[in-house]
Amino acid sequence: MVLAQVKVEDKSNEITAIPALLELLDITGAIIAIDAMGTQTEIAKQIVAKKADYVLALKANHPTLHSQVQQWFETHKANNFRGVDVSYDKRIEKAHHRREIREVWSVPVSAIGQLYQPKVWAGLQSLVMVVLVRHLWNQTTREVQFYLTSLHSDAQFIGRAIRKHWGIENEAHWTLDCTFSEDACRIRSFHSPENFALLRRFALNALNCEKTYKRSLRQKMKRTAMDNNYMIRVLSCCFIDNTLGSSNCLCQA
Template sequence: MGIPELLDTLVLDNCLITIDTMGCQTAIADKIIAKNADYLLAVKDNQSVLKAGIEATLSNRKPKPYQCPEIDFHQCEGSNRDRYEVRRCWTTQSLTQLENAEKWPSLKTIALVETERRHHGESVIERRYYISSDTLSALACSDSVRKHWPIENSLYWVLDIAFREDDCRVRSGNSAENLSRLRQFALNLLKQDKSTKMGLKNKRMKAAWSTDYLAQLIGIELPDL
């Protein structure tokens, strides 16, 4: 099931929908607005012109009340064991430097989220760019992005453990994306099965060894032989 089809099945009134780079498409943004919701979409090189406009707008990121455009800023810090992390977010409602901004429905906010991780004396900085149809402060945007990633990371972790997704070297054409969709479909079937208390990896192996269990998972009846 693609993102537009999934959105059709959901009640989204007054929700803020966060989607990673794959969902940064005008058709998906249109669909979200039509469902009476707002979007917060990650922007990367798949939307290079849009990304360049956000970078240009937020290139001078020092938040000063008198600067134009006005830029809101939020920073939070935290540590986990021996890793220290600083998260910074800048938002603005100025869209004048965005080429073809009007093609994004109800676009109101652009954002830059910067994460600095310090570990064993080394510092790594990652910057991500976003667009939103909601009027988001830097604090609200930062919170929404943080709530999105644990869900995303959890899914990737499960796919890697149960399906060894990171070891897959299939790259040609659309094969990598097709296999990813199939893995997620299989993962959902395994999670829904309550007939055994095995872990996902063992359930997958059982489905490979047992035709009866596989038929049970996908909801079909095997013919009598």
């Protein structure tokens, strides 16, 4: 579900919007997953201060730290992590004519003796490497990603959190683009883009909450437009007090 949205100001980016978004939400006990642009020391500090955990993508926007972590994992992987307290998990999935192999290695921060400025990352406990290999019918791709996290070194648990983070792209962003045609929308003036974006997210949440009609979101949208009784059923889902049953709620910025 989309829990909140904050408009990014002109000539700005998500770095300024993420702290404002986190202030809107009660994230106690949640895991906050953020892409590389939001991998900032102040954001990590804010998440920990609000009693949540983070999984932050580590890329070249932190060149020294990224290079050190990459080199360390590559060196020790070649030696099968001999003598290192490493947690490992491997998952193989087959769907939509493709095969995915996901391998996750997680090590405590103490495993890297001279990590570059570890104290600036509040609550940092583990470093993670994920290798994703996709076998399609006509090609094979390999992607390596690194993460900083305040979670204990548990490759299986952290891997699930990262997997859910990737899933948000399909379940929210892709749906808003393809089903709700957000990217094709020509609304540009005044507060209209922000307001219509909010309405789309209200609609997405309401349609996802309605579970009785086992059809795609697009089909549920069409039925809502043609059937007033079903429309009322969808809208009524917005007023049910649904509490999040797990303390490990995943949020993405």
